[in-house]
Amino acid sequence: MRRRQTAPRTGGLLRRLPEAWRRPLAIAGGVVAIAWILIALAAPVLAPHDPLAQELPRLAPPGPGHWFGTDQLGRDILSRVLYGARVSIPLTLLLVALSVLIGGLLGACAGYFGKWVDETIMRLADLVFAFPTIILAMVVAAALGASLGNAVLAVLVVAWPAYARVTRGLVLGIREREFVVSGRLLGFSAWRSLRVDVLPNVTGPVMVLATLDIGTALLLLSGLSFLGLGAKPPSPEWGAMVASGVEVFDSWWVATFPGLAILTVVLAFNFLGDTLRDALDPRTARAIKERAI
Amino acid sequence: MSPTSAPSKDREGGAAPDSRKAVRGRAARRHPFARFLVRRIITALLLALGITLVTFILTNLVPGDPAAANLGQRAIGDPAIVAQWRADHGLDKPLPQQYLVHLSGVLHGDLGQSQQSHRPVADDLAEFVPATLELAGAAILISLILGVGFGVVAALRRDRLPDHILRVTSLFGISVPTFWLALVAFYVFFYRLQITPGSGRIDPGMTPPPHVTGLYTVDSALAGQWDVFASAAGHLVTPALVLALYTIGLLTRFTRSAVLEVLGQDYVRAARAKGLPGRVILFRYVLRPALVPVITVAGLAFGSLLSGTVLVEAIFAWPGVGQYAYKSATSLDLPAVMGVGLVVGVVYLVINLIVDVLYGVIDPRVRLS
Numbered sequence: 001m002r003r004r005q006t007a008p009r010t011g012g013l014l015r016r017l018p019e020a021w022r023r024p025l026a027i028a029g030g031v032v033a034i035a036w037i038l039i040a041l042a043a044p045v046l047a048p049h050d051p052l053a054q055e056l057p058r059l060a061p062p063g064p065g066h067w068f069g070t071d072q073l074g075r076d077i078l079s080r081v082l083y084g085a086r087v088s089i090p091l092t093l094l095l096v097a098l099s100v101l102i103g104g105l106l107g108a109c110a111g112y113f114g115k116w117v118d119e120t121i122m123r124l125a126d127l128v129f130a131f132p133t134i135i136l137a138m139v140v141a142a143a144l145g146a147s148l149g150n151a152v153l154a155v156l157v158v159a160w161p162a163y164a165r166v167t168r169g170l171v172l173g174i175r176e177r178e179f180v181v182s183g184r185l186l187g188f189s190a191w192r193s194l195r196v197d198v199l200p201n202v203t204g205p206v207m208v209l210a211t212l213d214i215g216t217a218l219l220l221l222s223g224l225s226f227l228g229l230g231a232k233p234p235s236p237e238w239g240a241m242v243a244s245g246v247e248v249f250d251s252w253w254v255a256t257f258p259g260l261a262i263l264t265v266v267l268a269f270n271f272l273g274d275t276l277r278d279a280l281d282p283r284t285a286r287a288i289k290e291r292a293i
Numbered sequence: 294m295s296p297t298s299a300p301s302k303d304r305e306g307g308a309a310p311d312s313r314k315a316v317r318g319r320a321a322r323r324h325p326f327a328r329f330l331v332r333r334i335i336t337a338l339l340l341a342l343g344i345t346l347v348t349f350i351l352t353n354l355v356p357g358d359p360a361a362a363n364l365g366q367r368a369i370g371d372p373a374i375v376a377q378w379r380a381d382h383g384l385d386k387p388l389p390q391q392y393l394v395h396l397s398g399v400l401h402g403d404l405g406q407s408q409q410s411h412r413p414v415a416d417d418l419a420e421f422v423p424a425t426l427e428l429a430g431a432a433i434l435i436s437l438i439l440g441v442g443f444g445v446v447a448a449l450r451r452d453r454l455p456d457h458i459l460r461v462t463s464l465f466g467i468s469v470p471t472f473w474l475a476l477v478a479f480y481v482f483f484y485r486l487q488i489t490p491g492s493g494r495i496d497p498g499m500t501p502p503p504h505v506t507g508l509y510t511v512d513s514a515l516a517g518q519w520d521v522f523a524s525a526a527g528h529l530v531t532p533a534l535v536l537a538l539y540t541i542g543l544l545t546r547f548t549r550s551a552v553l554e555v556l557g558q559d560y561v562r563a564a565r566a567k568g569l570p571g572r573v574i575l576f577r578y579v580l581r582p583a584l585v586p587v588i589t590v591a592g593l594a595f596g597s598l599l600s601g602t603v604l605v606e607a608i609f610a611w612p613g614v615g616q617y618a619y620k621s622a623t624s625l626d627l628p629a630v631m632g633v634g635l636v637v638g639v640v641y642l643v644i645n646l647i648v649d650v651l652y653g654v655i656d657p658r659v660r661l662s
Contacts, residue, residue, distance in 0.1 A: 025460075025461070127343040127344070127347060130340045130343065131344070131347075131596075131634065131637075131638045132596035132597065132599045132600040132641050133597070133600055134600035134601075134603060134604070135599065135618070135633065135637045136347075136634065136638075138618065138622050138634070139348065139351055139630055140351060141622075142622050142625055143351040143352065143354045144354065145625075146625065215467075219468075219471075223470065223471070226470075226604065227619060228622065229622055239470070239472075242476065245476065246476060246607075246608065249484070250484070255473065255476050255477075256477070258473075259470060259473030262470045262473065263468060263469050263470065263473070266469075267464065270467060270468050
């Protein structure tokens, strides 16, 4: 607390971050997140078995040779969990990136152009917000047909409005600022003004939201797969693996390890996002400052 | 909807409208709450219309011919029968007209027929809604009590051990996959330790209480069947706790920051300087303003509870809308999935409307702005 008081009250993102990153939660989150990304990259080297090969004894409990046990088809669960990182993590990151891109652009247009553009986009966003997330994602995924690609599309439909709202709010605050107005008076096109003057100024907060959202996106995606609306067997997707564990209930290891994989990834990104938000949220910063006086 | 769309804009010119505007302005000032209420209800109705449009469009997105799905093999070979079937179901009309037919069906309680149960989706849903309401109601109650309590403790003990523990716990709560936690809880507490009752709403062999509300705990208490009540409440605890974990985490975090913000206000410092006892400051000066926004979050959290029921009910064999949705989704029974989407969307909308109105009742600034 004392240390935080000495930190500059305002200033660039970078000057504030190092202080925040020294907190135990951020370090734990960072280490686990990086570890999972490395696992995703190195899965073929790390995995002791082929994730799809049905060559081991069926439903063998965890033990030497197969540390996480085997599933009902005789596949090594450890290898499947490791390979699962190659399915879930890149897809989740892609999903969040696409949501930021689509939601951010639509929100920026809504905030910048106002009038009917704003009305149309934000009413669409309201409509999405009117549904509980997984219900709408489920409805979309069911309509499109069960596949991992369609599940990503379904989560995208649910996820973009949050970015649109935040970006719109930020753009509304910036669009009347002098440097934007003077740019327009100099004859710059709306697109240039948006791209050069406005968007770079809203990326920070939107990125925080994105980090916070990675965990939620993974939960949604694996939830859809659990419902049978995402990954198709034999893909080693974590949600689908948990679902297959429901069928062999007393072999606890079948569902436990993929579930733990989801939990650790989501927790890691939530630790990171939480730290980021605390470091950048002026409300929390103000509360901390006032309490410290 | 934005406040600018309020009906105060007068499009007619001249002096008369000006005076009318003044009168209306005065009326609005006199009945600000009525105006606020009407605006909220109109917004909700428009959104409900939007929900029907979304489900209609999604149903039409599906590749494949509904006639082929509903008619038998032999009938599909006869173009006359197919044409007749399409005409009967309004499918030969242009899309906007089809939407109107769909909308009038929805307004008359016709949500289509489930391909799985071969019953009207509306009948299926009516049967399953009370079970889900009981589960979600218990979960939101648990979340409010624990979430707000934990949030207040975390804020008061900021940066000390309880705060750190609660912070990690609440982050855990929002990070754990609900469907997995349900499975683990069921396995550990029922299958291994045998300290909780198994799946379903009451013990097998027990007769459900006479139907009044459809909520077994309430109905059994009304009928004075305390053994049934104990069984129903026992069956409710684990799934409700699993379902509540996410919202507990959410409410803890939100309450903590809301309380912290109020604690930094000048009037709280003044109250403290005046020598008021800590309990009075907490309950009278801090909690009242801090908990007002928590209501909104609780309303939004209800949405995640409704989402969670889909994943939790499947594991606990809880005969509610969630399990119905799960079964329909896995068998791609589209009318049933759309029915669930529509009903849950509207329930969520109504709950948020109530929350909005409640917020307006409690905080006059909201309805006056």
